[in-house]
Amino acid sequence: MLELTGITAGYDRGRPVVRDMSLAVADGEALGLLGPSGCGKSTLARVAALLHTPWAGSVRLAGETVTGHRFRAPRHQRTAIGVVFQQPRLAADPRLRLRDLIAEPARATGRGRELADRAAALADAAGLGAELLRRRPHEVSDGQLQRACLARALLLRPRLLICDEMTAMLDASTTAALVALVEDYRKEQGAALLAVGHDRVLLGRWCDSVREWDGDGNPAGAELLTQE
Amino acid sequence: MTPLLSVRGLSVRFRMPHGRHVAAVSDVSFDLAAGECLALVGESGCGKSVLTGALLGLLPANAQTRGSAVLPPDDQHAAPVDLLTVGERALARTVRGRRIGLVPQSPAAHLTPVRTVRAHLGETVRALTGTRRDALPPAVAAAAERAAFPADHLGHHPHQLSGGLAQRAATALALVGDAPLLLADEPTTGLDRDLVDRTVAGLRRHADEGRGLLVITHDLAAAARIADRVAVMYAGRIVELADAAAFFGTPGPRHPYAAGLLAALPERDFTPIPGLPPELDALPGGCAFAPRCARADAACAARPPLDGGVACHHATAPEAADA
Numbered sequence: 246m247l248e249l250t251g252i253t254a255g256y257d258r259g260r261p262v263v264r265d266m267s268l269a270v271a272d273g274e275a276l277g278l279l280g281p282s283g284c285g286k287s288t289l290a291r292v293a294a295l296l297h298t299p300w301a302g303s304v305r306l307a308g309e310t311v312t313g314h315r316f317r318a319p320r321h322q323r324t325a326i327g328v329v330f331q332q333p334r335l336a337a338d339p340r341l342r343l344r345d346l347i348a349e350p351a352r353a354t355g356r357g358r359e360l361a362d363r364a365a366a367l368a369d370a371a372g373l374g375a376e377l378l379r380r381r382p383h384e385v386s387d388g389q390l391q392r393a394c395l396a397r398a399l400l401l402r403p404r405l406l407i408c409d410e411m412t413a414m415l416d417a418s419t420t421a422a423l424v425a426l427v428e429d430y431r432k433e434q435g436a437a438l439l440a441v442g443h444d445r446v447l448l449g450r451w452c453d454s455v456r457e458w459d460g461d462g463n464p465a466g467a468e469l470l471t472q473e
Numbered sequence: 474m475t476p477l478l479s480v481r482g483l484s485v486r487f488r489m490p491h492g493r494h495v496a497a498v499s500d501v502s503f504d505l506a507a508g509e510c511l512a513l514v515g516e517s518g519c520g521k522s523v524l525t526g527a528l529l530g531l532l533p534a535n536a537q538t539r540g541s542a543v544l545p546p547d548d549q550h551a552a553p554v555d556l557l558t559v560g561e562r563a564l565a566r567t568v569r570g571r572r573i574g575l576v577p578q579s580p581a582a583h584l585t586p587v588r589t590v591r592a593h594l595g596e597t598v599r600a601l602t603g604t605r606r607d608a609l610p611p612a613v614a615a616a617a618e619r620a621a622f623p624a625d626h627l628g629h630h631p632h633q634l635s636g637g638l639a640q641r642a643a644t645a646l647a648l649v650g651d652a653p654l655l656l657a658d659e660p661t662t663g664l665d666r667d668l669v670d671r672t673v674a675g676l677r678r679h680a681d682e683g684r685g686l687l688v689i690t691h692d693l694a695a696a697a698r699i700a701d702r703v704a705v706m707y708a709g710r711i712v713e714l715a716d717a718a719a720f721f722g723t724p725g726p727r728h729p730y731a732a733g734l735l736a737a738l739p740e741r742d743f744t745p746i747p748g749l750p751p752e753l754d755a756l757p758g759g760c761a762f763a764p765r766c767a768r769a770d771a772a773c774a775a776r777p778p779l780d781g782g783v784a785c786h787h788a789t790a791p792e793a794a795d796a
C-alpha cells in the first residue's frame with residue numbers, strides 16, 4: 246500500500262530530521278512506528294501523508310509513484326490517505342461546527358450530498374451526539390474534538406490511515422474508543438494503518454508489528470518488536 | 474499526623490453567559506500528608522485542572538468557590554491559611570513557591586524563551602530566599618542539583634533542552650522555595666516511556682524526602698508507579714479515593730467508572746467505557762455516571778455520597794476480588 250524508499254527530509258536548510266529511511270506498509274497491514282519525541286517520526290508521517298516534500302527518496306502509494314506533495318499531489322492519491330494528528334486544536338478549523346468539520350473533505354471534493362449519511366454515521370460511531378455536533382472546537386474537550394478529527398479522516402474511505410500520536414493527550418478510555426473506531430473501520434474496509442507514537446504498550450497492542458526508531462533520525466537499527 | 478493540606482467540600486462553579494453555570498468541581502474533600510503522594514486522575518474536563526487552579530488561586534474571574542483548602546500552622550506559620558479566601562497578595566507573597574511548589578504542565582512553555590535556565594533559577598532563588606547577588610552562583614548550582622539538572626546545561630535556553638531536561642528545570646524551580654507541598658500538573662503528558670520513568674522516579678524521591686506530592690494526571694500508568702493513594706474524579710467529583718496498591722492491584726477499583734478507566738488501558742482489556750462524560754453545565758440529578766454504567770438502576774437516580782472511599786450505590790465490595 247505504502248512504500249517509502251530512502252527518504253531524507255527536513256525543514257529549511259537545517260540538518261535533515263529523517264535520513265535515508267525506508268518503510269513499507271502492506272495492504273490491510275497495521276504498522277506501528279515507535280520512537281522518542283523529536284526523532285523525526287512525525288516528519289516521516291507527514292511525508293507518507295503527502296503533506297511534506299522530502300529532499301530525497303521516493304514515495305509509492307498503491308504501486309504508483311507519488312509525483313508531488315501537498316497541493317501538487319493528484320487528488321486520487323490525496324484522498325486515498327486519511328490523517329489524524331496529535332493536537333486536534335492545531336488541525337481543526339476553529340470556525341467550523343463539528344458537523345461541518347467532519348463533512349468538510351466531502352464538500353471539498355464536491356461529494357457533500359452523496360456522503361452526508363456517511364458523515365452522520367461516522368459522527369454517531371465516534372459517539373458525538375447532535376448537541377456536540379452543533380458546537381465549535383473551542384466549545385468541546387480535546388477528546389471530543391479528536392473524535393471528530395478521526396471521523397473526518399475516515400469520511401472518504403481512505404485505504405491508508407496515518408495516525409500521528411493520535412491519543413498522546415487523551416485518557417485511557419478515549420484512547421481505547423478511538424483505537425476501536427479505527428479498527429472497526431479497517432475491518433470493514435481492509436484499510437492499512439501507519440500508527441506513529443511513543444507508547445510501546447499501546448502500539449504493541451494495536452498494531453500487527455512495531456518498528457522501533459533509535460532516535461537518531463536514522464532508523465537503520467530499527468527492530469521488529471512484535472509480530473503476530 | 475497533621476496533614477500538609479486539608480481540602481473540605483471544595484466546589485468551583487463558573488458563571489457563563491445566558492445565566493448558565495458550569496459545575497467544574499463539586500464537593501471535593503481530601504487530605505495530603507507529608508511524605509505522601511496522592512494522584513488525582515480522570516479524563517480531560519473532569520475538573521482536576523480547575524481544582525489545581527483553585528489551590529493556587531489561579532482561577533479566572535468568573536469562578537465562584539465554596540468550601541476550604543487549608544494549610545495548617547507549621548514551624549514558620551502560626552495561623553492556618555485557607556487558600557480559597559486568603560487573597561492574591563498573600564498567595565503571591567507567602568504561598569506560591571514557598572509553601573506550594575508547582576511543577577507545571579509542558580515546562581518548556583512555562584519558561585521564558587529568551588532567558589537561560591541559570592537566569593530563571595537565579596531570579597527565583599533571589600525572590601524566594603533573598604540570597605545576595607554574590608552568593609547566587611552556588612545557590613543556583615545547589616538548586617539545579619536538587620532536581621538533578623546538569624550544571625553544564627545551566628547556560629541553555631528552554632528551547633535547547635530536551636523534554637526531560639525542561640521537566641527537571643521546572644522541577645528545580647518548584648523546589649527553590651523548599652515548599653513542603655509539591656503540585657505536579659500532568660507531569661508525564663507526551664513524554665516517552667523512559668522519560669516517564671525518570672520523571673516519576675524524580676518526583677517520588679521528593680515525596681520520600683518528606684514533601685507532600687499532589688500529582689494531577691490522566692496517565693494511569695504513571696499514577697500507578699508514583700502514588701500512595703489515588704483519587705478518581707468524574708464530572709467534577711471524587712468518585713473513588715483509595716490506597717494505590719489496592720486500587721491498581723487487588724482487590725482493584727470499586728467504582729464502575731474507575732474500573733472502566735483502568736480496564737481501558739492497553740496493558741489490560743483495552744476496551745473503552747461506552748459513551749461520553751456529561752456536560753458540566755447540564756449534570757444529571759443523580760449519579761453522573763449512570764448513563765454509561767452497566768450497574769445503574771433506580772437507586773442511582775439519587776446522587777451517591779462518597780462513603781468509605783467510594784461514591785456508588787453498587788460499589789464492588791472491598792473484599793470481592795479476594796474471593
Ligand code: SF4
Nearest residue numbers: 760763766773785786
Ligand atoms: S451509583 Fe449507580 S450509576 Fe452511579 S456508578 Fe454506582 S451503580 Fe453506576
